[in-house]
Amino acid sequence: MATITVSASDTAAAMDEIFQKLGDDAMILETANRNGKIEMVATNDAAQRVKVRPSKVAKKAPAFTELFDQKLVQEPIEDMPQGDANITADFALKALAKSQSEDQSSPSDMAAMRKDMAMLKSMLTGMMITDENGLSEKLGHSTTIKLRQAGFSPEVVNELQHAFEGQTYEKARLSFMNELARQLIRPNTEDLFEARLICVVGSSGSGKTTLATKIAAHCKETGIANNMILGTVTSERQAGDTIKDHARLMNMPSVDFPLAELPIRVKETSRRMIMDVSAQPDQAVAAIRKATAALDPARVAVVQAIPGGSSSVMIAHQCALYKQLSPTIALTKLDECEATPPELCSLLTHGNGIGLLTGTKSIVGGIAIATDAILAQYLKENC
Structure with missing residues (x-):
């Protein structure tokens, strides 16, 4: 009689080695998992209990979902939940553990369970979870x-x-x-050009100053309005000269004043005001809401500039800042970077509808009204 101990990466390899060394009469005495490997003690003494079969002639392993049916569900299990047509994997594992700990379990049952558990482990080792x-x-x-x-x-x-x-x-x-x-499209976008006060909001660098100028140019070019003021409102009196330069080129007056004066200034003139709002979001929202109350909600329009290359996280964050104003979204800088599927999905989930499309160049004729056909074509070509 010979007794040997083998160590292998899995059960099948260990059984093959035992079969090669001890032949057809090999019997398993003990199986253990040590340091990530399967360790088996075997003998060729016929008095021992479990006959080893070489893995190359072993029957095909049952599918993962069949193992519990074969070994556990075939026989009634004490304390199994009543009314369940199918035993859950969690309950089956608990039942298996319980049966292994019971003294009355026969040696052959214990060996069969160990074999099934080894097979399950082998299957789980080969499984992959992926997106x-x-x-x-x-x-x-x-x-x-x-x-x-x-x-x-x-x-x-x-x-x-x-x-x-x-x-x-x-x-x-x-x-x-x-x-x-x-x-994605905001309906009736053209209505915003009829507003008495058009406020352009957005983060620094989003292109809102250029966008305000393009809106003014569009109104003048299409004859919607000629009596307009192009200007900037800021939380501090530090407006740049860009708006003034653009207004001078289009032969229209320009203004800049503190944000707090917006509700007063809009009532003091009959001209259409197109304002670049440069302030913290909470301050901008409060001032625009006061101006809306001073005029009439139907006479105030808010446009939010969002660069085409903004990430989906940035879009969600920016939309949340101005959500109370329900702004029309203007995708800017589309000639520099395109909007990809994640960004468009974020605009659908968090935005209030895309109304304007524009790039960084060409003030005159540089703005387009977003329509189903235009955006659908853009999606088909770029997504």
Whole structure:
């Protein structure tokens, strides 16, 4: 009689080594997991209990979801929850642990359970948890997965699923883009040009000064209004000269004054005022709300400048700052950087609708009214 101890990376390798050394009569005496490896003690004494079979002739391992059915669900288990058609994996593991600790368990049952647990461990070792970016083309063939792989958020894809469900991918993609464009657009954007007071807000460097100038140029070019004032309001009296220079080029008056004076100044003139608001968001919101109360909500429009290359996190943050004013979103600097799916999804989730599209160049004719068709075409070409 010979007794040996082998150590291997998994159960199958250990059993192969035992079979090679002890032959068909090999029996397992003990199995343990030490330092990340399977360690087995075996003998060729026929009095021992578990016969070893070489892994190369072993039957095909059952699927992961079948193991509990084979060993646990076939026989009634004491204390199993009543009324459950399927035993949960959590309960099965607890039942397995309990059965291993019971003295009345037969040696053959214990050995079979150890074998099943070793098999489960082997299967779990090979399992991988991944997001949609880790799926192969074969596994990720659905439209939903492909849209998420393109960068669109799960929330937006699920929300718009009704628009493409049941279609082939190419048709579904076009349907999704069209529906996304429709929901991103702010309706009746043209109405903002009729407002008596147009306030342009946004973070520093977002292009709001240029945007205010372009709005004034659009009003003058299209004949909407000629009697206009282009100006800047600031929390401190430190306005730059950019607005003044632009106003001089378009032959219109310019002003700059403290933010606190906005509600008074707007009532003192009959001219249309297009103002670049340079102040902290909370101060800007408070002043614009006072000016709105002094005039009439229908006569005040707020435009928020958001650069096309802003991250989705930045967009969510910026939209939250001016949410109370329900501003029309103007995507600026689109000739420098494009808006990608994550940013557009953030605009849909957090914004109040895209109304204007513009770049950094060409003051005259440099602004476009956002429409379903324009935005859908942009999405199809860039997303």
